[in-house]
Amino acid sequence: MSEAKCCCCESDGSFNLAEMENDTVLCRCEEVTLGTARKWIAEGYDTFDEIKRMLRVGMGPCQGRGCRDILLREISQITGRPVSELSPGTIRPPVKPIKVSLVARDYTGGDKK
């Protein structure tokens, strides 16, 4: 392991996910905490898509970019299955949020030629 430590928190990068507090925000778009996700994973909602459907994790503007890996690691810790065996859930278009006016057929306003 490298001796280098993070400049702001002194972490060496080997932090243990299980030590993260329950009130840590997992999904910033939908304001879901780790504790809430942990509760539902333990209730049997132990796939990314089930937690998404229950808590809206990954349905917001970032579309799971912030929360997907954290949630998968959390599911892995609780179920004991390696992350590589877990389904990452569906990743949907559009790749980035896009304005209605930029896509709309027959749009005649200012944003589209």
Added chain:
Amino acid sequence: MSWKKTADAVVIGGGMMGIATAYYLKKLGVKDVALLEKNTVASGSTGRCAASFRAQWGGELNITLGKACIDRFEHLEEHLGVDLDIERYQNGYLLVAYTDKQFEQFKKNVALQNSMGVESQILSHAEAMEICPGMCVDDAAGFSYYKRDGHADPMISTFAYQEASKKIGVRIEKFTEVTGFKVGDGCVRGVVTNKGAIATDTVVNAAGPWAGRVGALAGLNIPAKGERHEILATEPVDWGVCPTMLMSFEPDYYMFQRPHGSILAGCGPNMYRKEAAPFDDYEMEDSWNFLEHMTGHLNKLLPRTRGIRVVRQWAGMYDITPDLQPVIGEADEMKGFWVNVSGARGFMFGPVAGEMVAEKIVKGSTSLPIDEFHWRRYAEGRFLVEPSIA
């Protein structure tokens, strides 16, 4: 978990139709109820649906069931005794007619609905604008509206049934796909799955768009197949952009804002797909054609959405039956093999249709009429007529 090889009843399909059937079977005293879902609960049509419920139908059977479903959705959490919020929101469906012929039909529907205790109404353009300010419907011929129609989160509503079912002891087996049936002497004897077999004399096929394929595994011809429909969702924005379910049957569109702020909009495949109906498809692919078409409608109908961003789009299957009406009952050719297919309204009708099928199985009679929905009507040349569908 160990695999139990027997059950008093097996329900196939973890959408609203299936989970509600399993819940009420158990509630009505069936001891050992198992629900089989090939993926996870609410992962198929229900979890992908347009989230809404209404009593504004044009046929008596649908009005009766639609009204009963609204009654149930209004108290679903208490009814099930679960600590979940289904985010119900009721400010009506505002149905838009674009031709005089459509509008005449709306007037007939409203008269029938009123005679059955559904206080829907015909609205003037000015009245409609009060309900949905900012919409652009100058080309409309008229409107109808019923304030108790509305929407709720389909996934959380289904999970509410799942939690209530777990509490009373329904076995729910996810990632469990039916691969065959055991049959003998004209009766169903068991279900074969990728996890093992279950001996049972009662099966409910609530597989929605896949109900035809599941039926075929038992050698039965169940007239239900899939048709891909698509929906888009925007980023959450301030309340009031589309405070009602704005919907039209011709052209086919609907749009509404969920309580958390996203605007959802969708339509049927005839509006943007190049190939012609009938469709028989099961893949859940999203299409650019839909996105371009649907944003075009948003832009025209709700000009305020122009600067709002689309964050996701998805597809789901409608369960299509020959007359687009439910297919419910026990197979004439096979005792103990029941079907509970909604005709593309499983989220809306499930909470009541599930209870009716459970009543029929347990008591032999139902408190609301569902017998007309038996699919033998097709062989007899009878189709149920419902004018209020796209």
